[in-house]
Amino acid sequence: MFVREQELARVQRACDASEIAIVVRGPRGSGRSTFVREAVERLPRAFDVRANPTESSWPFAGISSLLYAIDDERWRHLALSLGSAPDLEVVVVAHRILTLLHEHDAPATVLLVDDADLLDPRSRAVVGFLARRLAGTGLRLVLLVESVPPELGGLDEVVLGPLDARRTRALVGHLAPARHHPAVLDVVAHRSGGSPADAVDLLAGLTPAQAAGSAPLELPLRPGRVEHVVRRFAQLPPAQAALVERLALAPRTHADDLGGGDELEVVDELVAAGWVARDGAWLSLTREPVRSAVFHSTSARRRREHHRRAVEHVSDPYASDWHASFVDPGPRAAEALRRAALGLLAEGSPDVAFEYVERSLLLAQPGARAADHLLVVAAAYFYRGHLEIARRYVDIAESVEEASPHSRLVVASLRVRIEYVATQSLLTALAERALELHGASAPDESVLLLALLATYSTERWELVRAAEYLARMDALLGVAHEPAHTVAESAAILFDAMSSARARSRSTAVAVQVGPNPSSTTALMTRARALTYAERYDEARDLFRTLLASPAAVDPLWVVTTRLYDADNDRLAGDLRAATATVAALVEQDELPHVHRPYRLFHELWYFHETGRPDRARACEDELLDISRGSRNPAISARVDAYLGARALHAGDLDEAARALMRCRMVSAGPPGPHLYRCDADLVEVLVRTGNTAAARTIVDDLARRSAAASSRWSALALARCRALLAPDDEAVRAFEDAAVMFGPRDSDYELARTLSAFAARLDAMGAGERAERVRDDAAATYRRIGLPWWAGDLVGADDDASLAPGAPAGPSPAGPGSSSPGQPGARSSVAHSSGARSSAARSSGAGASDARSSDLVAALSDAERDVVELVVAGLRNREIAARLFLSVRAVESRLTAIYRKVGVRSRAQLVSLLPHP
Known part of the structure; x- marks a missing residue:
């Protein structure tokens, strides 16, 4: 697996552009040698050579190696001449090579020099001379170094920095066999610090049991290769070496706790040398392999003595517990370490806490009490977003035979939460089994687990299943205590809001306090979500802001979840600018990209489309399809299809719009109200434009029926739009006007813009071109105001006067140069601007354009197109034109699209206004 694709792509682009010398800088272990091998395979006519440090005292040894690397006899002769005349001046040698390069009419050649900073000084000088004079030579120099020597300073540079978390985890997963536990791989990836070589070394140091997750990890991990670190450590001055040895004892x-000023001066020296990292008042060794090498190369007796002295002097109680566990190991020390780990997690130090927990497992096998502690630790890691580590400690707690029924249900609850947050799927069989075996013995935990299942089922729009869980939960509430009642009540509120149940008053009672425990935060989050489903967006937004300002915001999982729900709330409310800003923060900070993955992918799909990055959007869509294959999440599937269908409709791709919107309607045919997935009005518009008014009326009747059963402001506005779409010509204008007037300041501006867009298209179809242009401008202005430039620039014009009239055939295909497809923001904005300018000019000149102007327009058309234009000007409809010219209706529509593009108009009315009536 190659993890430096981005860096190699930059080098490849530079080499493709021109002769260039480019420096690729990366520290030891960053993958420079792998980079060279991959580059030689991918770059055309590429040769590689590696500097030999043992030859650094030989004049021009490095240049000779470079010349021998190129498969050409003349280069070898030059290399031989250098060897026989080592006293040549650098400039002379450089000019000889440069002359040969200019005389040598060879194809473009790439020469990759690994460890170029280790070349002998004269060779480095020659390379530096050549690097700045490559124009016209056909040679590209790629120089890989650990640090840039003065001779190569100022050249273009690509840095092989530490890998990001995603690439490091992918590399570790690729290198490790299938039996490795995911949590162990996460630990290795994190502790490698983004260094590919360190990741390989740390993996190699694991025992089979540790790799499989069945044995505790002995931290620091044992590295695979430590010779180079040990050599560097042995070269340190005694004071620095002693301090490094002490720092290696603890995370x-x-x-x-170090002592006097002399040691602090030594710390400053080690920080400057890159051995020690400082985080406020805390000190640690910079890299895990360094700490591992130093720690494991120190004798056990010497380490124990260091720990004994540390117990007597350290002021930090957590550090005291750590050092004491080495002086007096045993069950009591293990329990102290677990307590300390919870304190460290609370203060936001999950990496340090992890070492404490793993050491506690090394000291004593967990019993029933330890299992309860581990479940609390697992929950803390869960809220920090470390799902695999949480899963690891749940696995260990579950293996304790004497665990209580309470613990068994907590295990099930955590497993359900971890799986849902990771994949948004439900482990119903596992939960049912736990409830069957232990539910009667632990009613509080049973209520919490049932509330969890009800909440997640509701979020998945599986309301029948959710109702069953709520009924079982209600039966247990009489014997349950707080906080079970709070969570149960919130689950019921969410269900009521989703199902629009009017019988219960509790869906309007929302608490705004955030308590000190996760249950109160869960309750508030659930109630805020219920307000979104109840279309009370302002109140929901206030609660989400309260959550983000609460103590719960120290846990990344709460922050990411709140932001995703907040973005969804703003999107449904029509505040697209706020939604875009929220998703942008998640994308740019890359916070917990692995949690809520399907739900997050939907928001990223929407975000990348609306910010003009179709490639990223397609990648999200592909991943969503992979995730949803097999067991689709109806809530996510419906949202995706509704959004993509709306984009396809707006771009004029009616076939794709129909497919996506019909899929959405099939997925969401269950109890949830139509305002949740919001595809009905767009589907009605597609059906009307394709002439299927009977199906459109069926959709409208169903929308009216479901809206009556589940009152919704969105449904009322959508019904008005649908009825206007189906209205006959003599009633359509009044119907659209009434629909637009219904929108108030608290209603969605996006939905208003969709209504205005449909209104403009209908006006075009009726020949009211001037008013259509004004309404279309209003729609575009609304789209721009809410942060949707693509929707403003790509408003679909009514290319056929009957394209939005009930019973009309399908509109023209948008396949021509003036059209756009989803993911091409603003592709038609210039066309729209041009046509608007031309129609304004036509209006200013009155109905009768000059004969010269008309002749110019007609001259631009083919004979077949002029035949169509004559019949359009004569007042014939597309179906009549098709019959007159013996064409299909689709062929007439396609010709009209080409005509509109050539003439610079967007509707039949504008076309007629520019041409003389026969």
Whole structure:
């Protein structure tokens, strides 16, 4: 697996552009040698050579190696001449090579020099001379270095920095066999610091049991290769070496525990040398392999003595527990370490806490009490977003035979939460089994688990299943205590809001306090979500802001979940600018990209489309299809199809719009109200434009029936739009006007713009071109105001006067140059601007354009197109034109599209206004 695709792509683009010398800089272990091998395979006519440090005292040894690397006899002769005349001046040698390069009419050649900074000084000078004079030579120099020597300073540079978390985890997963536990791979990836070589070394140091997750990890991990670190460590001055040895004993050390000023000066020296990292008052060794090498190369007796002295002097109680566990190991020390780990997690130090927990497992096998502690630790890691580590400790707690029924239900609850947050799927069989075996013995935990299942089922729009869980939960509430009642009540509120149940008053009672425990935060989050489903967007937004300002916001999982729900709330409310900003923060910060993955992917799909990045949007769509294959999440599937269908409709791709919107309607045919997936009005518009008014009326009748059963402001506005779409010509204008007037300041501006767009298209179809242009401008202005430039620039014009009239045939295909497809923001904005300018000019000149102007327009058309234009000007409809010219209706529509593009208009009315009536 090659993890430097981005960096190699930059080098490849530079080499493709021109002769260039480019420096690729990366520290030891960053993958420079792998980079060279991959580049030689991918770049045309590429040769590689590696500097030999043992030859650094030989004049021009490096240049000779470079010349021998190129498969050409003349280069070899030059290399031989250098070897026989080592006293040549650098400039002379450089000019000889440069002359040969200009005389040598060879294809473009790429020469990759690994460890170029280790070349002998004269060779480096020659390379530096050549690097700035490559124009016209056909040679590209790629120089890989650990640090840039002065001779190569100022050249273009590509840095092989630490890999990001995603690429590191992918590399570790690729290198590790299938039996490795995901949590262990996460730990290795994190502790490698983004260094590919360190990741390989740390993997190699695991025992089979540790790799499989069945044995505790002995931290720091044992590295596979430590010779180079040990050599560097042995070269340190005694004071620095002693301090490094002490710092290797613990994951972190407080500066106040080091002693006097002399040691602090040594710390400054080690920080400057790159051995020690400082985080406030805390000190640690910079890289895990360094700490591992130093720690495991120190004798056990010497380490124990260091720990004994540390227990007597450290001021940090957590550090005292750590060092004491080495002086007096046993079950009591293990329990102290677990307590300390919870404190460290609370203060936001999950990496340090992990070492404490793993050491506690090394000291004593967990019993029933330890299992309860581990489940609390697992929950803390869950809220920090470390799902695999949480899963690891749940696995260990579940393996304790003497665990209580309470613990068994907590295990099931955590497993359900972890799986849902990771994949948004439900482990119903596992939960049912736990409830069957232990539910009667632990009613509080049973209520919490049932509330969890009800909440997640509701979020998946599986309301029948959710109602069953709520009924079972209600039966247990009489014997349950707080906080079970709070969570149960919130689950019921969410269900009521989703199903639009009017019988219960509790869906309007929303608490705004955030308590000190996760249950109160869960309750508030659920109630805020219920307000979104109840279309009370302002109140929901206030609660989401309260959550983000609460103590719960120290846990990344709460933050990411709140932001996703907040973005969904703003999107449904029509505040697209706020939704875009929220999703942008998640994307740019890359916070917990692995949690809520399907739900997050939908928001990223929407975000990348609306910010003009179709490639990223397609990648999200492909991943969503992979995830949903087999067991589709109806809530996510319906949202995706409704959005893509709306985009396709707006771009004029009626076939794709029909497919997506029909899929959405099939998925969402269950109890949830139409305002949740919002595809009905767009589907009615597609059906009307394709002439299927009978099906459109069926959709409208169903929408009216479901809206009556589940009152919704969106449904009322959508019904008005649908009825206007189906209205006959003599009633359509009044119907659209009434629909637009219904919108108030708290209603969605996006839905208003959709109504205005449909209104403009209908006006075009009726020949009211001037008013259509004004309404279309209003729609475009609304789209721009809410942050949707693509929707403003790509308003679909009514290319056929009957394209939005009930019973009309399908509109023209948008396949021509003036059209756009989803994911091409603003592709028609210039066309729209041009046509608007031309129609304004036509209006200013009155109905009768000059004969010269008309002749110019007609001259631009083919004979077949002029035949169509004559019949359009004569007042014939598309179906009549098709019959007169013995064409299909689709062929007439296609010709009209081409005519509109050539003439610079967007409707039949504008075309007629520019041409003389026969």
